[in-house]
Amino acid sequence: QVQLVESGGGLVQAGGSLRLSCAGSGRTFNNYYMGWFRQAPGKEREFVAAINRSGSSTYYADSVKGRFTISRDNAKNTVYLQMNSLKLEDTAVYYCAADRIGRVWPPVDFGSWGQGTQVTVSS
Numbered sequence: 458q459v460q461l462v463e464s465g466g467g468l469v470q471a472g473g474s475l476r477l478s479c480a481g482s483g484r485t486f487n488n489y490y491m492g493w494f495r496q497a498p499g500k501e502r503e504f505v506a507a508i509n510r511s512g513s514s515t516y517y518a519d520s521v522k523g524r525f526t527i528s529r530d531n532a533k534n535t536v537y538l539q540m541n542s543l544k545l546e547d548t549a550v551y552y553c554a555a556d557r558i559g560r561v562w563p564p565v566d567f568g569s570w571g572q573g574t575q576v577t578v579s580s
Contacts, residue, residue, distance in 0.1 A: 460481065461482075462479065462571055463479045463571045464574060466574030468579060469543055469577070473543050478537055479536045479537070479553030479571055480534060481535070487511075491554070493538045494554060495576075496573075502552070505518055507527065507563050524543075540576070543576075550575050553570075
């Protein structure tokens with residue numbers, strides 16, 4: 458299983474931008490569909506975005522479509538989440554996850570998770 462480590466979280470004002478990174482271990486990173494999820498206090502974890510193995514296909518939750526962009530660099534074993542026009546409701550712990558099975562698209566079989574990175578949007 459791939460090990461994942463997120464970074465790039467922090468405090469940002471509403472309307473600002475952040476870029477999250479998720480570094481994966483191992484030489485088979487490009488075998489995984491990758492995704493970003495988030496969990497706000499008192500709420501369930503929710504899907505944010507996903508990207509296929511090559512990076513040619515992406516999928517977004519309606520709440521972030523047009524504001525967030527997921528991308529990946531397989532040479533660096535890293536997936537990114539560029540977040541623009543941030544809103545107060547984007548405040549959450551953001552997690553990256555890997556789907557090794559690749560059974561369906563958009564992916565649902567996320568078996569490996571990072572520890573999360575906090576994103577706080579202030580007014």
